[in-house]
Amino acid sequence: GAGVSQSPSNKVTEKGKDVELRCDPISGHTALYWYRQRLGQGLEFLIYFQGNSAPDKSGLPSDRFSAERTGESVSTLTIQRTQQEDSAVYLCASSRDSQAVEQFFGPGTRLTVL
Amino acid sequence: AQSVTQLGSHVSVSEGALVLLRCNYSSSVPPYLFWYVQYPNQGLQLLLKYTSAATLVKGINGFEAEFKKSETSFHLTKPSAHMSDAAEYFCAVSVGNTDKLIFGTGTRLQVFP
Numbered sequence: 176g177a178g179v180s181q182s183p184s185n186k187v188t189e190k191g192k193d194v195e196l197r198c199d200p201i202s203g204h205t206a207l208y209w210y211r212q213r214l215g216q217g218l219e220f221l222i223y224f225q226g227n228s229a230p231d232k233s234g235l236p237s238d239r240f241s242a243e244r245t246g247e248s249v250s251t252l253t254i255q256r257t258q259q260e261d262s263a264v265y266l267c268a269s270s271r272d273s274q275a276v277e278q279f280f281g282p283g284t285r286l287t288v289l
Numbered sequence: 290a291q292s293v294t295q296l297g298s299h300v301s302v303s304e305g306a307l308v309l310l311r312c313n314y315s316s317s318v319p320p321y322l323f324w325y326v327q328y329p330n331q332g333l334q335l336l337l338k339y340t341s342a343a344t345l346v347k348g349i350n351g352f353e354a355e356f357k358k359s360e361t362s363f364h365l366t367k368p369s370a371h372m373s374d375a376a377e378y379f380c381a382v383s384v385g386n387t388d389k390l391i392f393g394t395g396t397r398l399q400v401f402p
Contacts, residue, residue: 179332208389217295217379217392218333231387266333268390276321276340276388280333 177201179281181267187287188257196252196284200269207250208270208278209234209242213263221265224250225272257288291316291382295393303401308367310396312354312380315361321383322363323390324354328376336378339363350374375400 180199188194200207209221220234224244235241239257244250254261264285268278296311314320324336337348344356354365363380377397381390 206388210390210392215394217394218381218390220389220391223387223389225387231389234389268333270388276338276383277335278388278390279335280325282330282332 179267179269179279181265181281181284183284184282185285185287187289189289190259191256193253193255194257194286196254196265196286198250198252198267198269198281200248200250200267201279202248203271204269204279205247205272206270206278207244208268209250209252210266210268211263212266212283218266221252254286257286259288262286262288291320291384291391293380293382293391293393295380295396297396298394299397299399301399301401302370304372305369308352308365308370308374308398310365310378310380310398312363312365312393313361314363314380314382316382321388322354322356323381323383324348324352324363324365325379325381325392326376327379327395333379336365370398370400372400372402374398 182197207224210218212218223231239255242252264283266283267281270278292315294313322339325333337346339356347353352367379395380393
């Protein structure tokens with residue numbers, strides 16, 4: 176596609192439920208990043224994929240968070256047993272490779288945990 | 290460790306006035322620095338980037354930023370604000386071999402007629 180896409184655009188869930196957020200990067204981009212933007216705060220790095228491997232998971236806030244990437248394309252971020260503090264906009268970005276410098280961002284998924 | 294500080298969470302200017310958004314960085318190695326803009330209900334868009342070439346970097350929409358190593362700064366400027374510049378602006382530094390971005394907390398720019 177023309178850009179990075181994410182789905183759903185909005186997700187409202189109840190505390191304790193699991194959610195899956197999807198990211199479709201730009202075709203051919205081998206590097207993929209997940210970030211989180213909580214209200215009034217900057218973006219926080221969560222995880223980085225190079226191809227289907229995740230050499231940097233240092234930003235995942237707890238073991239309730241996990242992510243995978245398949246076919247060097249789509250990535251899914253899963254949050255288990257959601258908590259209210261997980262409410263945020265989750266942003267995905269891709270780049271041609273990890274040395275390409277410029278990352279292209281998707282529109283984000285706004286997650287609200289009630 | 291790399292970090293970014295943006296002074297001023299809100300900046301208000303009149304249309305036609307100078308825009309100055311401040312960013313200071315901390316990095317143990319020569320940094321790559323970025324300014325991104327986020328318009329309401331839209332994703333982040335790259336305004337400009339510094340990658341150790343020219344210290345004065347020109348970006349889209351008339352914005353520019355100057356890398357000053359002595360001041361560890363990368364402030365964003367635009368000579369004349371337009372109403373359409375109203376948005377949130379983020380300064381970021383890239384880190385290590387993964388190029389993950391470390392962002393500042395953002396500055397919301399308001400432009401008054």
